[in-house]
Amino acid sequence: MANTDAGKIRFAPSGMLSIAPVGGSLAVPKDVGDGGDTIPAGYKALGYVTEEGVTLTPTIQTTPLPAWQSAAPVLYNVDSAAFQVQATLLEASKIVTETFFGTTWEEVMEDVGGTPTPTGTYVLNLSSLPELAEFSLVVDWKQKGHFWRVVLNRSMVSERGAITLQRTQSKQFQLTIDAMDLDGSLGKVYTNEVMAD
Incomplete structure (x- = not known):
């Protein structure tokens, strides 16, 4: 068959998501x-993802412009552009739970003889008027010697899934992140593959 090359088919058997606060240094x-083996400086890894992997969705919404002289549109105007990353995280780590709930862990203190003393209990305060956290996201993946990376300089969690508590299934933290x-x-999307015809 002409213009076909099975050697150009790619899978993503492993990778990593990493986030960092925007700004500062x-x-x-x-x-x-390197496909997720090394976390970028200043970033923290979000750890294991369910076997469904990570979904990348670039979207462009347009409005067609019709004309009297044509039955088909003569131009399309861009209404909006978006880039979404969806993943279901498995680790109940500090960075994952803070990202999922949109707030930070604080240690509960108690007054012992007028001195604040740590109790060993931690709390996430869920505000009725939450502040949405902005962060930079890096998605790395690889197959053999082929490396790919998506970098979102600014992003935010736009949707969270439900957590199901079960005896036989781990907790899962489903996130949709919008650029x-x-x-x-x-x-930006980076790769070390030669992109030639």
Whole structure:
């Protein structure tokens, strides 16, 4: 068959999601990385993801412009552009639970003789007026020597799934993360593959 090459088919058998607070001295990655074996400086790994993996969804919504002289649109205008990352995380770590619940853990203190004393109990305060946290997201994956990386300079959790508590299934933290604009960019995709015809 003409113009076919099974050697160009790619899988993503392993990878990693990493996040970091936006701003400060954060150096957003500008290279392809190593497929998730090394977490970018200043970032924290979100750990294990369910076997369904990570879903990347670039979206462009347009409005067609019809014309009197044509039965088909003569132009499309861009209404909106988006880039979403969806994943279900498995680890009940500090970074995962804080990202999922949208707040930070605090240690509960008790007054012992006028001195605040740690109790060994931690609490997430769920506000009725939560502040949405903004962060940078890196998605790394690889197959053999082929490395890929998506970098979202600014992003935010736009949707959270339900946590099911069961005897035979681990807790899962389902997140949808949306890229946000930064100087006309939603993010970048890097690879070490030669992109030639």
